[in-house]
Each structure stands twice: as C-alpha cells, then as structure tokens.
Amino acid sequence: MKKKLNLATTGISLVDEAWGGFYRGGSYLLLGPRKSGRTLLALQFAMEAAKNKEVTLFFTSMRPKDLMIHAASIDFDLNTYMNQNLIIVVRVAPPADIYESANPDNYLVEYLNDIASVVGQYNPSRLVFDELTPFVGFENIGLLQQTFLNTIESIEEKNITSLFIVAEPATPFSQMIVDTIAQYSTAIIYLQKNSEEGRIGQGGRATITPNIGHTEGQFTSDYFIEPYRGITFSFEVPQKNAGLQVVPEHGHMQGSQNIVQPAPAPKTSTNSKYKPLTNVDVVQEKFSFSNFYDLSEFALILNNQIALYKSTGQPFTLISFKLDPLAQQQNILSMMQLQNALRLSTDKKDKICVVNNNVLVLISSADDKVYSQLVSKMKSNLPNTDKSYQDLVMQYLFGFPYVVNDKVQNADTLLNEILE
Numbered sequence: 560m561k562k563k564l565n566l567a568t569t570g571i572s573l574v575d576e577a578w579g580g581f582y583r584g585g586s587y588l589l590l591g592p593r594k595s596g597r598t599l600l601a602l603q604f605a606m607e608a609a610k611n612k613e614v615t616l617f618f619t620s621m622r623p624k625d626l627m628i629h630a631a632s633i634d635f636d637l638n639t640y641m642n643q644n645l646i647i648v649v650r651v652a653p654p655a656d657i658y659e660s661a662n663p664d665n666y667l668v669e670y671l672n673d674i675a676s677v678v679g680q681y682n683p684s685r686l687v688f689d690e691l692t693p694f695v696g697f698e699n700i701g702l703l704q705q706t707f708l709n710t711i712e713s714i715e716e717k718n719i720t721s722l723f724i725v726a727e728p729a730t731p732f733s734q735m736i737v738d739t740i741a742q743y744s745t746a747i748i749y750l751q752k753n754s755e756e757g758r759i760g761q762g763g764r765a766t767i768t769p770n771i772g773h774t775e776g777q778f779t780s781d782y783f784i785e786p787y788r789g790i791t792f793s794f795e796v797p798q799k800n801a802g803l804q805v806v807p808e809h810g811h812m813q814g815s816q817n818i819v820q821p822a823p824a825p826k827t828s829t830n831s832k833y834k835p836l837t838n839v840d841v842v843q844e845k846f847s848f849s850n851f852y853d854l855s856e857f858a859l860i861l862n863n864q865i866a867l868y869k870s871t872g873q874p875f876t877l878i879s880f881k882l883d884p885l886a887q888q889q890n891i892l893s894m895m896q897l898q899n900a901l902r903l904s905t906d907k908k909d910k911i912c913v914v915n916n917n918v919l920v921l922i923s924s925a926d927d928k929v930y931s932q933l934v935s936k937m938k939s940n941l942p943n944t945d946k947s948y949q950d951l952v953m954q955y956l957f958g959f960p961y962v963v964n965d966k967v968q969n970a971d972t973l974l975n976e977i978l979e
Contacts (some may be wrong), residue, residue: 567685567720570607571600573765573792574748577778581745584718585771586711588741591750592727595763596782598629600748600790601687604722606635609645613684617648618674620690633789647681653693664697668706675713682717690724691740700739701863705871707740731856738850742908742923745771750782765792850902850911854974857912861921861970868963874925877961878933879977880918886955894918896942897956904936917978930960 566580574580581587591597598621605615619626623641626648630637640646654670671694678686697703714721723744728734741747747770752763762783769776780794852860864875880901886892894916901911901918910921922929938949959977967973 567613568607568611570603571748571790573778573780573782573794574767576794576796577767578746578769578773578775581720582772583720584715585745586715586721586723586743588744588747589722589724589750590727590737590741590747592752595750595752596784596790597724597750598689599633599784600750601689601722601724602626602630602633602635602637603789605646605685605687606630606633606640608685609640609643612645614644614681615646615685615687616678616681616683617646618651618677618686618688619648620651620653620693623648623650632786634787635789647683649677664699664702667694667697668702670694671706671710675710678714678717678719683719686714686719686721688721688723690726692724692726695725695736695740697736699863699866700735700860701867701870703736704739704863704867708743711743731852735856735860738908742770742906745769746773850905850909851898852910852912854912854914857910857919857921858970858974860910861973864921864923865963865967865969865973868967873923874963876922876925876929877963877973877977878920878922878930879959879961880920880937881957881959882916882918883955883957884916886952891955892941892952900937900940900942901933903940904933914978919974919977925962930958934958 565583566578567583568575568580589597589600601617605617608615617626621629627637637646641648654666674688674694695703695707697706711721723740725737725740728737747768749766749768750763751765753761762781764779765782766777766779778794780792782790782792785791861877867873868875880897882892882894882897887894894913898911898913898918901920905911905920905922908923912919920933922933938953941949941952943949961973961977
C-alpha cells in the first residue's frame with residue numbers, strides 16, 4: 560500500500576520556515592567542512608523527532624560519551640532519550656582496513672548492505688548517518704551509483720526520513736563521488752563555515768537546494784553556532800508582493816498572482832554621492848556543484864556510465880554541440896556563451912565537457928525528448944532572447960545526440976566517433 564507523503568518538522572529553522580520541513584521518506588544530504596556544525600544540526604534533527612515521540616537511528620563513529628557532550632552543548636539531554644529508546648545510537652567504525660582487501664569496492668558494498676540491514680532491524684522514523692564519507696569512497700563510480708541507490712531505496716520504502724552527512728569534497732574525484740550520491744538525494748543542505756579571522760567555527764552561510772519537490776526553491780541564510788541553542792539562522796520568510804501579473808511555469812498549478820506595478824524610480828541629485836544600485840554587478844553565491852569536467856575526468860565518468868549500462872541496462876544519452884568558428888569571428892556567439900547557456904539548461908547531475916569547438920553533455924537518461932528539451936532550454940538561455948537572434952545562432956550550432964546501444968565498447972571509441 561502506498562503511503563501518503565507529508566512534511567515533518569526538522570528542528571532546522573531554515574528548512575522548516577522555507578519548506579515546511581522534510582518529506583517523510585525523503586533522503587537528504589548535509590554537506591560541509593569539518594567544524595562547520597554538521598553534527599550539531601544532525602542532533603537538532605534527532606531532537607525534534609524525539610520531542611514528537613519518533614524514533615531516530617543515529618549512526619556515528621563518535622564515542623557515545625562524546626556525542627552526549629555535543630548534545631549537551633545545545634541543551635539536548637541525549638541520555639534521557641536514549642533510555643526511552645527514542646534515539647538509538649549505533650557506533651560504526653570507519654572502514655580503515657579496506658585497502659588491505661583484494662577488492663576495496665566489494666568491501667564497501669558489504670558495509671552499505673550491513674547498514675541497510677541494521678535499519679531494517681530497528682525500523683525507525685528517522686535516520687542520521689554521521690558521517691557517510693568513509694563508506695562511499697568507491698573507485699568504481701558506477702558501482703557506487705548502483706549500491707547507494709539500492710541502499711536508500713530500501714530505506715525509503717520503509718518511509719524513513721534520512722539525513723546523510725558528507726564531507727565537503729577536496730579533489731575532483733571526491734567531487735564526482737559527492738555528485739553521484741547527491742543526484743539521488745531529495746535535497747541538499749550545504750554549510751560554508753565563516754573563514755574570517757577570529758570567527759572560525761562560529762557560523763557561516765547555509766544553502767538549501769531541492770532536487771525533488773520543495774517547489775519553493777533554493778534559499779540561503781547566515782547561520783550561527785550558539786551555546787545551548789545550537790545552529791540558528793537569520794532567515795526571514797520572503798513576503799509575497801501583491802499586484803504584478805506572474806505567469807506560472809509548468810507544474811505550478813496555483814496560477815497567476817496579482818502584483819502591484821512597480822513605482823517609478825525616485826530621482827536623486829546628480830551631485831549626490833549616492834549612485835543607483837542598477838550599476839552594481841551582483842556577485843552570485845557559489846554553491847552549486849560544478850558539472851564541468853576536463854576530458855580525462857569526463858572519459859572516466861563515461862566509462863563508468865557504460866559499465867553501468869552493460870551491467871544493469873540503464874541507458875544514457877551523450878549529446879555533442881558544435882559551434883561554427885564563424886559565429887565567434889562575427890561576434891554572434893562565443894564558446895563561453897554557449898557553455899553558459901548549456902550550464903543553465905542542465906541539471907547538476909548532468910556532466911559537461913568542452914573539447915575545442917564541441918561541448919559534450921552526458922545525461923543519465925534516454926528518451927525521445929531529451930535532445931529536443933535540452934535544445935529548447937539552451938535556446939532560451941542564449942545571451943539575447945530576441946527571436947531573430949536565436950534563429951541566427953541556430954544556423955551556427957550543430958548537435959549530435961548519441962543514445963547508448965550494445966555496440967558501444969568504451970569511452971575512447973565513443974568519444975572518437977562523436978568528435979571525429
């Protein structure tokens with residue numbers, strides 16, 4: 560019998576106020592560097608469950624005593640809730656000896672399978688894994704993708720809401736690992752700790768980004784680590800304006816809203832030291848994972864995707880866009896503008912690689928509409944939305960969609976075929 564999806568409060572005020580909570584049965588990723596407050600945030604998540612008489616299974620490599628001290632710092636009497644069996648702490652040792660194994664990846668598969676088995680024994684309402692990083696250090700990204708997906712699906716089908724803590728990636732390969740597990744997460748919470756001198760560990764910037772659902776979108780807020788209060792946020796719920804006619808995008812069935820037409824801009828003296836803010840460039844917050852890879856990294860990802868296809872039959876699409884050099888010579892469109900248009904048109908789980916005048920896009924799905932949908936999005940993200948300009952650009956752009964089939968051998972032969 561299908562269970563109805565609803566929201567559960569998290570004890571994380573930014574999430575609760577912006578989204579109304581987590582979806583029950585969802586899998587969420589908490590990402591950040593050491594000392595950024597990840598464990599405290601996970602404890603707040605568990606404390607909220609305990610207050611509502613819900614059971615949390617808390618995996619940790621910390622000693623129970625150390626975890627209790629962490630909890631006490633946010634005025635959370637962990638021991639009392641443990642005695643009531645509302646919080647079940649399971650200590651897991653990081654797989655430090657995996658490299659002594661003949662096949663480290665198989666060793667990690669067993670670890671993840673054991674985790675799923677323990678979850679099945681307790682059948683909690685919520686799950687925290689602090690932290691998952693040592694258990695997902697696979698060499699074979701395709702195997703990681705398959706194993707992690709199987710693990711979270713076995714947990715989600717029990718309607719358990721999960722919070723997985725992962726370290727901020729420090730290398731391109733660890734970035735690939737995080738990207739792999741992030742694509743199966745319902746949403747991501749990203750903590751960037753404050754690096755100002757004298758303020759390290761006292762807070763930073765938090766961003767919540769949905770993958771599935773949470774149609775309210777992405778939100779960012781400063782956060783602070785306060786004694787006996789834990790992680791607090793400076794977030795305020797955005798007020799809806801009244802008056803402008805907003806046309807809903809696909810899927811927003813609430814329809815249009817009436818918003819007041821903006822008032823004319825006030826005039827200031829030409830001698831004033833104050834200048835209009837319209838002339839100030841806006842600096843974008845750096846959060847979203849980069850989905851651009853160099854050719855060697857891209858080939859590695861492609862090989863893993865091919866291996867996954869051969870073992871599971873999961874198809875994918877590789878699209879190559881080629882820009883005529885005349886477009887750049889005549890200042891119609893540059894490669895940088897094409898890359899940006901494709902970046903804005905793809906999901907972060909899609910992989911992009913630039914090779915000379917080609918931009919390759921790897922999409923982990925395959926259907927008749929993938930190519931046309933991407934072209935349509937790219938067209939709308941060109942530097943100019945004027946139809947005559949878009950039509951002109953299309954004359955200098957060429958595309959080749961390759962849907963994987965049984966003839967494919969490896970990344971090298973596939974890339975040679977596309978880029979010849």
